Amino acid sequence: MTHRLYGSIDRLTDSEQRPLRPIGMSVQEVAARTRDLLARLGEAPGVQVFAGLRLRPDVPPIAFAVSAGHRVVLVEPVAWPAGAYSTTPQGGVLCDGVYIGQTVHPLVGAVRHLRRRLHKRDVAAVVVVHPSGVGTPALPLTSPAGLSWLPPEEMCRHLVIRLRSRVCVPKKVSIVRMVMEGKRKDTRTA
Numbered sequence: 073m074t075h076r077l078y079g080s081i082d083r084l085t086d087s088e089q090r091p092l093r094p095i096g097m098s099v100q101e102v103a104a105r106t107r108d109l110l111a112r113l114g115e116a117p118g119v120q121v122f123a124g125l126r127l128r129p130d131v132p133p134i135a136f137a138v139s140a141g142h143r144v145v146l147v148e149p150v151a152w153p154a155g156a157y158s159t160t161p162q163g164g165v166l167c168d169g170v171y172i173g174q175t176v177h178p179l180v181g182a183v184r185h186l187r188r189r190l191h192k193r194d195v196a197a198v199v200v201v202h203p204s205g206v207g208t209p210a211l212p213l214t215s216p217a218g219l220s221w222l223p224p225e226e227m228c229r230h231l232v233i234r235l236r237s238r239v240c241v242p243k244k245v246s247i248v249r250m251v252m253e254g255k256r257k258d259t260r261t262a
Contacts, residue, residue, distance in 0.1 A: 076114045076121060081107055083124030083133045090132045091178040092165070094151035096204035103135050106149035106200055109227055113138060119235065127182055134182055140235035144186060146197040147227070148179055154207025159215060180219055196220065196234060200227050 081103040086093070094102045107123060114121040119140045126133040136147040155167040163177030179197050186195045198220045201209050211221035222230055 076119065077107070077111070077123060078120065079123040079125065081123045081135070083126065084135055085132075087132060091175045092148050092150050092199060093174060094149070094202070094204065095153060095172075097151040097202070099135075102149045102151045102202055105202060105224065106136065106147065106227070109200075109224060110136060110138065110147070110231075113228060113231060113235075116140075116232075127185055131178060134179070138231055138235065143194045143235050144190065144196075145231055145234055146179065146182055146186070146195070147200060147231075148197065149200040149202060149224075150174075151202040151204040152209045153205045154203070154209055156210040157201070157221070158212045176215070176219060180217075183219070198222055198227065198230065200224055 081100060084099045084103050086099050090099065093099070103123070107121075110121050113119050119138065122137040122139070123135065124133045125135075125137045125146070134146050135149055138145045138147060152167070156169075158166045158169075159176055160166065160171075163175045163180060164171050165174040165176065166172065176199065179199070183195050183197050187193065196219070200222055201211055202224050203209060208223070211223070215221060220230065
């Protein structure tokens with residue numbers, strides 16, 4: 073079966089402008105680990121995996137988007153050390169009650185943006201938290217609507233359940249087109 077991965081993780085860079093960033097690992101390392109996990113999904117019929125999805129030129133790209141039928145799940149991987157993570161009502165990420173300078177607000181905004189742009193009602197996001205160092209991070213129990221926190225070993229099972237659908241809604245703007253537009257913009261700015 074053909075592996076369907078569009079785009080590239082080469083667009084993902086270590087930058088303080090990334091709202092969610094790995095600690096103790098580079099963005100490329102954590103993206104490569106997540107890409108390897110997503111490879112199995114990209115072989116399933118009707119599933120497409122996109123890397124480096126740029127929704128707007130002024131914001132860093134989303135690491136991955138997984139699409140099946142009328143369902144899309146944005147996947148943003150990070151690597152964090154052990155600790156108890158939570159979020160504030162404004163989307164700020166806390167570790168053991170201390171703000172770590174990261175936020176889920178742009179990811180939640182990306183979900184709303186895609187719902188409007190693609191005219192899809194079923195768009196969600198997942199933050200995949202790879203452990204960095206010794207111990208396992210305790211992930212937030214609550215999140216803004218449309219956002220889930222998962223350890224890497226639960227990601228594929230969660231996505232399969234989330235993407236199951238028998239209903240197909242026509243798209244006015246496809247994710248493939250958005251990836252290709254982003255690729256052309258990247259080429260022009262390079």
